[in-house]
Amino acid sequence: MNKPFGSIVLDISFRYLVPFILMYGIYVLIHGEYSPGGGFQAGALLAIGIILARLIQGEESSFNISGDTAVILAGLGTLIFAGVGVISLIWSGNVLEYGVFPLNVHKESELHPLGILGIEIGVTICVAAVIIAIYDALTRRDDAI
Amino acid sequence: MRIVSTLLLIFFTFIVFYAAAGLPDVGDPNSAPSTHVSPRYIEKAYEEIHSPNVVTAVLADYRGYDTLGETTVIFTAGIATVLILRAGHKKSDQGGKRE
Amino acid sequence: MMENLMSGYLIYWLIGVLFVIGIHGIIQKNNFIKKIMAMNIMQVAVIIFFLVLGQKTGATLPILIHGVEGAENYINPLPHALMLTAIVVSLSTTGVALALLLRIQKHFDELEEPDVLRGMDQ
Numbered sequence: 001m002n003k004p005f006g007s008i009v010l011d012i013s014f015r016y017l018v019p020f021i022l023m024y025g026i027y028v029l030i031h032g033e034y035s036p037g038g039g040f041q042a043g044a045l046l047a048i049g050i051i052l053a054r055l056i057q058g059e060e061s062s063f064n065i066s067g068d069t070a071v072i073l074a075g076l077g078t079l080i081f082a083g084v085g086v087i088s089l090i091w092s093g094n095v096l097e098y099g100v101f102p103l104n105v106h107k108e109s110e111l112h113p114l115g116i117l118g119i120e121i122g123v124t125i126c127v128a129a130v131i132i133a134i135y136d137a138l139t140r141r142d143d144a145i
Numbered sequence: 146m147r148i149v150s151t152l153l154l155i156f157f158t159f160i161v162f163y164a165a166a167g168l169p170d171v172g173d174p175n176s177a178p179s180t181h182v183s184p185r186y187i188e189k190a191y192e193e194i195h196s197p198n199v200v201t202a203v204l205a206d207y208r209g210y211d212t213l214g215e216t217t218v219i220f221t222a223g224i225a226t227v228l229i230l231r232a233g234h235k236k237s238d239q240g241g242k243r244e
Numbered sequence: 245m246m247e248n249l250m251s252g253y254l255i256y257w258l259i260g261v262l263f264v265i266g267i268h269g270i271i272q273k274n275n276f277i278k279k280i281m282a283m284n285i286m287q288v289a290v291i292i293f294f295l296v297l298g299q300k301t302g303a304t305l306p307i308l309i310h311g312v313e314g315a316e317n318y319i320n321p322l323p324h325a326l327m328l329t330a331i332v333v334s335l336s337t338t339g340v341a342l343a344l345l346l347r348i349q350k351h352f353d354e355l356e357e358p359d360v361l362r363g364m365d366q
Contacts, residue, residue, distance in 0.1 A: 033196040036307060038204065040332050071227055078220045081213055096209040109195045116196060116205040119212070126216050127332055130223035134339035137230040138346065150271050154264055161260030165253045172301035174316045179300060183322050184315035191308055199306040199321040204328065215329040222336030229343040 004058030014056045018063060021049035029124050033113050039120035043127025050128070051135055067136030070129040077126030084118040255296055262289035274357045276348065280341050287334045291327045298323035 006014070025045030028037035053063035065073070085095040093100035098115025099108040169176030186203055194202040204212055266289060269282025298320035304312075306321035349355055352363040 033198050033201050035198065036200075036305065037198070038201050038328070040328055044332075067227065071224065074220050074223050078216055081216050085209075085213065096206075096213070098206070107195075109193055112194045112202075112206055113196055116194070116201060119205055119209065120201075123212070123216055126220055130219050130336060130339075133223045134226045134336065134343075137227045138339070138342055140230065147272065154268055154271075157267070158260065158264045161263065162253075162257055165256035165260065168252075168256055169297070170252045171255055171296060172299045174300045174303070176297070178297045178323070179315075179320045183298075183320040186321055187306065187308075187315045187318050188313075197308040199308065199318065200324045200328070203321050203325040208325065212329065215333060218333055219336045222333075222340050226336075226339045226343040229340070229347060 004054075004056055004061075006056040006058070010056050014052065018049050018053055021052070022046060022063070025049060025124075025128075029120060030117070032120055033116055039123030040127055042120070043124040044131065046124065046128040047131035047135075050132055054135075065129070065132055067133055067140070070133040070136060073129035074126050074133060077122045077124070077129060080122030080125065081119050082122075084115060084122065088115070256293075259289050259293045259296070262286075262292070276345050276355050276357065276360075280338065280345070283341070284334065284338060287330070291330060294323040294327050294330075 022045075025042045028045060029039065029042035032038040032042065050063055050065055053061040057064075059066075084098075088097045088100055089095060091100040091102060096115070096119070098112045101111050101114065103111060103114075105111055169178070173179075186207065187199055190199045190202045191197060194206050196202045196206075263286055266282045266284075266286030269285065270279050273279055273282065300316065300319050303317055303319045306318045306324065308318070312318075345355065348360060352360050354360050354363060
């Protein structure tokens with residue numbers, strides 16, 4: 001898929017569409033504890049926005065993420081998830097036990113949305129980056145082997 | 146061979162149809178999947194997790210370690226796809242630059 | 245009999261048919277792309293089966309609403325949480341399978357199973 005198939009109509013409608021798709025993905029991520037949503041859905045939405053950008057405007061689109069960057073981002077997302085688990089180990093809790101974070105709150109349960117938000121960010125980055133990496137790897141055209 | 150597998154498939158279909166009689170009715174609030182652990186999740190989620198979305202609470206808090214494993218599986222699948230398709234390339238092709 | 249069928253068995257029968265279609269595609273079709281599509285159909289059948297098990301009549305989504313208490317007013321959140329990850333994992337396994345197919349197609353110039361097996365023997 002090296003050649004984009006954008007035309008003037010697709011290009012103009014894309015300019016209005018993709019920022020809203022990406023914004024909606026971020027909304028689904030941040031609002032995931034209070035309404036339907038969460039990390040996996042937000043990752044799929046962000047990936048779809050970026051894949052649309054690549055389909056219509058090609059590699060030089062400003063939303064584009066290259067395959068190598070996507071692999072690095074996938075590792076980073078998994079690292080964020082595991083890092084939140086390890087952070088709770090430092091304050092002598094279990095892995096992914098969010099109640100032990102040393103912050104001033106009224107009740108211990110109010111710390112849980114913070115931890116959930118942290119791991120959802122990791123899941124979002126991982127899922128979006130993996131979808132982009134799979135797309136990039138499958139549509140890469142080359143003559144080796 | 147094709148006849149044997151077709152017969153096996155028909156046999157398996159009838160097994161599935163027979164087993165459906167033992168499953169709970171659709172929408173039954175007292176069925177087995179809805180009585181053991183899920184009422185506790187629904188009743189205690191707001192006290193313990195402070196999150197109204199019970200699916201997120203189950204996914205990210207009660208079963209967060211499970212989700213960590215799932216994320217690792219997804220990451221491994223992504224790495225595997227990239228490695229399968231790029232193995233055996235020349236060095237100059239690996240920079241992500243094309244044409 | 246009829247209401248019993250509609251409320252009890254019919255959806256499970258349809259899911260079973262979907263599952264058997266998946267097995268049929270995997271063991272009887274020769275094209276690898278068709279096998280992967282059949283595998284996806286099987287995964288969808290399993291996902292629908294879990295979601296059907298989580299339903300409750302007269303209940304709403306598992307998003308807690310202020311003032312509505314009680315477990316009988318919210319559907320079972322557990323199958324949704326499990327299947328959410330299953331969907332994403334099925335996506336990535338499909339990606340790996342397609343990558344393997346691309347390699348097979350480059351190496352053997354074929355995607356039909358007998359031709360690929362013949363090519364492996366040579």
